[in-house]
Amino acid sequence: MWRALASNALTILIVGLFLMGGVVLWGQSQYKSGGPLETAICLQVKPGSNMTRVSRNLEDQGAISSGLIFRLAADYADKSQQLKAGSFLVREGSSMEQIVDEITSSGASTCGTEIEYRIGVTRTQTRVRELDPATLDFVEVAAFELGEGEIPEVYDEKRGEADTRYRISLAEGVTSWQIVEALKSIELLTGDVAELPAEGMLAPDSYEVIPGADRNAVLEDMKEKQQLRINAAWEGRQEGLPLNSPEEMLILASIIEKETGLPAERGQVASVFVNRLNQGMKLQTDPTVIYGVTKGQGTLGRGLRRSELRRVTPWNTYVIDGLPPTPIANPGFASLEAAVSPDDTDFVFFVADGTGGHAFAETLQEHNRNVAKWREIEAERNSGN
Template sequence: MWRSIASNALTLLIVAMFLLGGVILWGQSQYKAAGPLADAICVKVERGSNMRRVSGQLEAAGAVTNGALFRIGADYAEKSQQLKAGSFLVPAGASMEEITDIVTRGGASTCGTEVVYRIGVTRATVQVRELDPATNRFVDVVSFEPAEAEAPEIFTKVRAQSDTRYRIAMAEGVTSWQVVDVLGKIDLLSGEVEVPAEGTLAPDSYEISEGDTRASVIDRMQLAQATAVEEIWAARDPEVPLSDPVELLILASIVEKETGVAEERRQVASVFANRLNRGMRLQTDPTVIYGITKGEGTLGRGLRRSELQRETPWNTYQIDGLPVTPIANPGRASLEAAANPDTTEYIFFVADGTGGHAFATTLAEHNRNVAKWREIEAERANQ
């Protein structure tokens, strides 16, 4: 009898073990299988949260089918205690295993709200943007100019959130003074910084965090520009009339200020290269303007005849060759155009009314283009 009982108990134990093994294998397959999400979502993990709370959020959002199984899988992977605060993008079809990795990996938030400090040529703005998980694109919530208006309530609200991300977006053609001016007004940053040499900052987007120093941001901008200049200078056309990387920066900054049309940068650069090769003065208005403002803001009006006639180290109507320094911070495309201009005979250009320019090889042709531009100006003034 006892032998029979023992035999039955052993049989039950073996069956139970097989069943448990089957349950474990089923659980593992469910944990690693594609999840039910049809569209990406943003999951916010609050500071001090735990796996139980997060699994409840995920289950409610339809990202996981079983919150308990999600927690067991995280425990088994020894990640339950590695939860990170922030807002994280969970893609469509993400498995429980993938979601566990996303919310425990750490690093910057991958979705949610971001504040962008935009440094533009004519104005500085602050944008609050929200990521749309379905499209993985940021949508503008509010935009304002700090110099013109008080910060809206939504900006104050997101500034108080721990998972808000911050970026500085520096446009091509802004001056070093403009960059430092904006950095000085961003309360996330600390410390003082001198205005760096003109042209040495790379226009780009830079992630920043609470407590970063202004000097560290400038260092990143300068390193990026120095790297780009070194690379582009090494690949330059050997016939380009530039003696060193500083002259490359100077010419690129003039190209940057003369045109915003990507397709004509190399043509504009060719005009200045041709003039330098022929010993002609560059005669470009942006250099005259820089001699007046020294990059501290915009002129805000047209040039006067007396200003065109006044000699400064930047007035290319009055001096030979390039000005003494860059007149702005050029972007990579303008650097590449200056290093490898188109091969043309152009020595003149003027606005054509479309946002671009009309190019000419002779003064007579140029004068006709100028006359057309004057007609366009007159028509616009009468509208």
């Protein structure tokens, strides 16, 4: 009898262990398999939250099939205590394992509100944007210029939220002075800038920052990125260019950047200046003359005067030979590449064509015809004002 009871108990235990093992395997499968979420969501994890609250939120939004499995697996992986506060993008079909990794790893928000400070050539604009999880596009909520007009309430509201992200974006062609002045006006940052960075040595790009970041540290990031771009562009340069150093490449790239905003034209504009340098012709480019007047401190805000075109400055390429002594702005990588990989042309002239682009010419006669056309366009526009 006792042997029969023992045998039955052993059988029940084995069956129980087998079933338990099956349950564990099923739970693991549920944890690692793709989830039921059909449209991406932005999951907000508030400070002081825990896995129980998070799992309930995910269940309510249809992102996970079992809050219990979610919590047990997170505990088993020793990740429950690593939960981070923030706003996290949960993509459609994300597994529970992927969601746990997302909310316990770096703690950097991947969706929600972003405040961007865009430093442009003529203004610095602040934009409050929300990421739409369904399209992964940012939707603008508010926009205003720093130091001008009333600040929208939503800006102060979002600045008070712990998971708001911040970004500083530099447009191509801004000067170092413009960048530093803009950074000074961003109250999010701290620290005084002791020295103006060298012209051309700050990379136009987008930089994520945190409240309290030091302005000098932000500038160092910009310098490091630009130096890497300079090195890469110089390493890949064409043979036989009239450029003797990375510094000369940077100067030429800054001129190209200020002469055209059309990507398709950069190679042609570069070819004009390279051809002029090779032929010993003066560069005769207005942006360098403007830099000689402003020293990069703001925009000129008017046309150049004849006296300014004749005035001798180190940057007046109507007067000096070759390149000016310094860059005239901070060029983007595309302009750096154009400077060392110009199009193969015989162009030595170009002038605006009225469409936002330029008309290029190989001879002075052809150029004069292009100039005449441009003056007709200007006259028509002025007569319509």
